[in-house]
Amino acid sequence: xxxxxxxxxxxxxxxxxxxxxxxxxxxxxxxxxxxxxxxxxxxxxxxxxxxxxxxxxxxxxxxxxxxxxxxxxxxxxxxxxxxxxxxxxxxxxxxxxxxxxxxxxxxxxxxxxxxxxxxxxxxxxxxxxxxxxxxxxxxxxxxxxxxxxxxxxxxxxxxxxxxx
Amino acid sequence: xxxxxxxxxxxxxxxxxxxxxxxxxxxxxxxxxxxxxxxxxxxxxxxxxxxxxxxxxxxxxxxxxxxxxxxxxxxxxxxxxxxxxxxxxxxxxxxxxxxxxxxxxxxxxxx
Numbered sequence: 001x002x003x004x005x006x007x008x009x010x011x012x013x014x015x016x017x018x019x020x021x022x023x024x025x026x027x028x029x030x031x032x033x034x035x036x037x038x039x040x041x042x043x044x045x046x047x048x049x050x051x052x053x054x055x056x057x058x059x060x061x062x063x064x065x066x067x068x069x070x071x072x073x074x075x076x077x078x079x080x081x082x083x084x085x086x087x088x089x090x091x092x093x094x095x096x097x098x099x100x101x102x103x104x105x106x107x108x109x110x111x112x113x114x115x116x117x118x119x120x121x122x123x124x125x126x127x128x129x130x131x132x133x134x135x136x137x138x139x140x141x142x143x144x145x146x147x148x149x150x151x152x153x154x155x156x157x158x159x160x161x162x163x164x
Numbered sequence: 165x166x167x168x169x170x171x172x173x174x175x176x177x178x179x180x181x182x183x184x185x186x187x188x189x190x191x192x193x194x195x196x197x198x199x200x201x202x203x204x205x206x207x208x209x210x211x212x213x214x215x216x217x218x219x220x221x222x223x224x225x226x227x228x229x230x231x232x233x234x235x236x237x238x239x240x241x242x243x244x245x246x247x248x249x250x251x252x253x254x255x256x257x258x259x260x261x262x263x264x265x266x267x268x269x270x271x272x273x274x275x
Contacts, residue, residue: 040270
């Protein structure tokens with residue numbers, strides 16, 4: 001299983017995901033650096049993502065929207081803060097309105113991605129998401145609880161539950 | 165349960181309540197067995213008033229209920245509300261498990 005560990009910390013409102021891939025760092029990096037690859041995994045199965053703008057460089061912005069089963073759209077963006085290809089990048093992930101403009105009323109989540117080469121040629125990915133507050137963490141969870149997403153996530157859970 | 169999760173202000177309060185180590189310990193304690201506020205207060209190196217305040221935060225979040233018995237207030241944990249909080253956190257985890265699994269698939273298909 002590619003997932004090694006997920007730690008959720010309410011006190012510090014962070015979540016840390018550690019995953020192992022049997023692929024070199026450059027190939028894992030390319031999943032984020034190439035918008036056509038990024039959109040293949042960023043959205044949940046019933047809410048596929050479409051990446052619109054993609055400037056993964058410091059000060060750049062990535063914009064995307066996800067399309068639900070009934071055609072409804074949910075837009076988001078990354079403000080890119082730091083990039084050290086192919087090892088590390090940091091973004092603020094937020095919600096956007098229909099025209100792709102950031103929705104200032106919604107909290108943003110800082111996400112730090114790190115990719116480290118393993119001795120056997122594989123890659124360890126560590127993603128640390130830091131929510132603005134414990135309340136913001138709850139608010140984002142509530143957003144993710146919309147019907148389609150919830151069902152999709154439930155299905156995936158069934159597939160992965162045994163693997164740990 | 166699903167309805168509860170959609171209730172944003174409530175889940176905010178639940179997470180806020182659980183973000184404190186003492187409050188988490190109180191919930192764990194009263195889920196096992198109900199305790200009076202004074203019995204709880206003896207367990208922690210803090211004033212009765214401080215423990216009472218923690219209990220009030222938990223009660224507002226629906227994580228514990230208080231029941232008057234004689235001169236005492238008995239505090240009891242609400243397991244359903246705890247499950248809701250756990251389910252909400254699990255949903256976040258599932259979203260990432262999903263992404264990671266899909267990344268793995270793309271890497272396998274697309275050398």
